[in-house]
Amino acid sequence: MVTFRSACPYDCPDTCGLLVTTANDRVVEVTGDPEHPVTQGFLCPKMRHYEKTVHSPQRLTKPLVRIGEKGKGEFAPISWPEAIKYICSQWQQLIATCGPESILPYSYAGTMGLVQRNAGHAFFYTIGASRLDRTICSAAKSAGWNMVMGATPAMQPGEIEKSDLVILWGINAAATSIHGLQNALAARKNGAKIVVIDTYHTPTAEIADEVLLVKPGSDGALALAIMHILVRDEHINRDFIAENVLGFEELAQKILPECSPDKMAARCGLEVGQIEALAQQYGNARAPFIRLGSGLSRYGNGGMTVRTITCLPALTGAWQEEGGGIFLGTSTGAAFPTHLVTREDLSPPSSRLINMNQLGDALNTLVDPPIRSLYVYHSNPASIAPDQSAVLQGLMRGDLFTVVHERFLTDTACYADIVLPATTSLEHDDLYRSYGSYTAQAGYAAIPPVGEAKSNWEVFALLAQGMGLTDPFFSQSAQDLLGQLLAEENSWHDHEQASALRTGAPILLTPPDNGKQRWQTPSGKIEILNTREAEPLPRVLPTHAEEDGLPLRLQSAPSRYALNSSFYEQKDLREKQQCMHLLMHPVDARDRNLFDGQRVEVRNRLGRVQLKLKISEHTKAGTVVSEGVWWRQFLPGTSGINTLMEQRLTDRGRGSTLYDVAVEVQGI
């Protein structure tokens, strides 16, 4: 038996260090690295048996060609050379007849490694394919931060332990950042209070000292009401504001008078007293720390909501104290020369950009040229993209040539013409950097590929050869690229750390102090007023769902035992979730004559989804909740949860509005 160090490849802010034990080319055990500064020896339930994913009997092990109807999942094995030849001949024909923009790559976050995640960019730029606007996750959140803070680097998340008031706002850390939650609990040991603000009583709410359940999409209004009270009661730090903040007076005069708690309470679904109490706690805290999740950014007003909350610590000067401020995530894009992999320099500036949230429309309605080929890798759009019916209708098109590179026969892979088997992170090399801390770590293959699986990079190297691309870039190996990423120290990590990285050890990056001003905005101040924006000041904006005329708001939240549509291959994890439930408040259930455990249909103008009802006071009247993005084969009906999500975008960032959904529910 041999034990290797590796890193968790999934889209999770913790980016844990793993210890991987292998015997006879098989992974036999995966545990948390006790020496990893974030992981500290323990993993979430999803990864404790990663070997069950790696060696799942459902792993795809050979290239496949479709023999049945699209969507039926009927395939026959073919060889790699045949598969590559077939794909390339289809593409060459399409390029000659319809132009290269008739080809669309679709990828997102199946693996977060810098080489494998970005492996297709240079290839698709070179052939001139349509480009994908990858905004499903955090685009509106980043836009909200940037409008106020510009390029200011995030604070050290560990500072939370020095805070005396921790607000976990729109984040179910017990599911999505268990190590972040440990830091919050450490703060409590030091005397801090933990407040959770969410739309339902999540597992994180279980450990909170106080829980506020708000109406979906109303957090901007809540933040403005808090600011109203802070100003009214002189809980603001005028010296800090004078020196560091742009636009406080404009906010105080033009916006806040209309945002008293009695005006905002109904919009937020809170009592006036709850808002008053929260504002007093915030105003009296020495170093309040807000950890902001992304849930509240996935609304028609999501960019504005994040922007508004980001202004809060500027009013009290919370930033001055260690442990005080707001943390949305780290941005370590500059820590490695990622452009050596992404090769934006090859991107044809004129090729069209297609928003990944609007894949349904793109496949069904786009012309000049229509999309004639879709290449999907490390993403599962048939499950995770909004408006599932439109996506599936597009994937059914007889004139669409679909290739899916996957580890499993996902909802998307079932619609492919060609399926290619993909490696897991324990079968290829890569570099991982965290977006919830400043750690980075390389992970090297611990076992040979399972079956005939190939990594994303290997497949693009083969496709480049098949398409006759001559740039020597494509003859490199993933190891070559990794070597370039790790070649040198820079202002984020020194020589010793660069060597440690190459050996597979985790390191802590340090954002460089360029001697620049503290607030890296055009004015050098925290910009509550931002005149470059169409909306120069934070204000209350409506959600999309408010216009939809249906009574219930649907929250399709993360599950502790899955990661978006990943991990549904593990039976034990599925059993922990039991099945896909719909949580509903007893009052809403009574109004509809529904009983616990019955099958219900959740519907809106886009379609209908069947789920099992769980009546519970853990949600608010008016809000229904489902957890996880289940594969269709494990659902009682034929439709996945994203059948109900609209392709509408956020106010800023062109992001998804996956939580901004109105529905009605009836028994069946």
Ligand SMILES: Nc1nc2c(c(=O)[nH]1)N[C@H]1C(S)=C(S)[C@@H](COP(=O)(O)OP(=O)(O)OC[C@H]3O[C@@H](n4cnc5c(=O)[nH]c(N)nc54)[C@H](O)[C@@H]3O)O[C@H]1N2
């Ligand atoms: N176990 C697990 N871990 C995951 C994931 C997963 O699916 N499962 N997903 C991964 C990915 S891709 C991401 S982006 C991150 C996401 O992680 P974060 O961005 O940190 O956010 P989440 O923990 O998803 O929290 C979303 C929470 O926001 C709440 N919410 C929704 N709308 C509102 C609102 O209007 N106001 C308020 N106050 N709360 C609201 C939801 O109920 C939910 O509890 O987690 C990653 N980690």
Ligand SMILES: Nc1nc2c(c(=O)[nH]1)N[C@H]1C(S)=C(S)[C@@H](COP(=O)(O)OP(=O)(O)OC[C@H]3O[C@@H](n4cnc5c(=O)[nH]c(N)nc54)[C@H](O)[C@@H]3O)O[C@H]1N2
């Ligand atoms: N209803 C609802 N929808 C959501 C969300 C939600 O909370 N609710 N969350 C949204 C968010 S925040 C995000 S980020 C997206 C995520 O959407 P995706 O990025 O599509 O994430 P996953 O669902 O995890 O699917 C990733 C797929 O990649 C495959 N994979 C893993 N590693 C590799 C590899 O190395 N190579 C290849 N070729 N394949 C690999 C996995 O088997 C898996 O099927 O989903 C969004 N959709």
Ligand code: SF4
């Ligand atoms: S999914 Fe997140 S918490 Fe779980 S092992 Fe991976 S990085 Fe750690």
Ligand SMILES: [Mo]
């Ligand atoms: Mo995400």
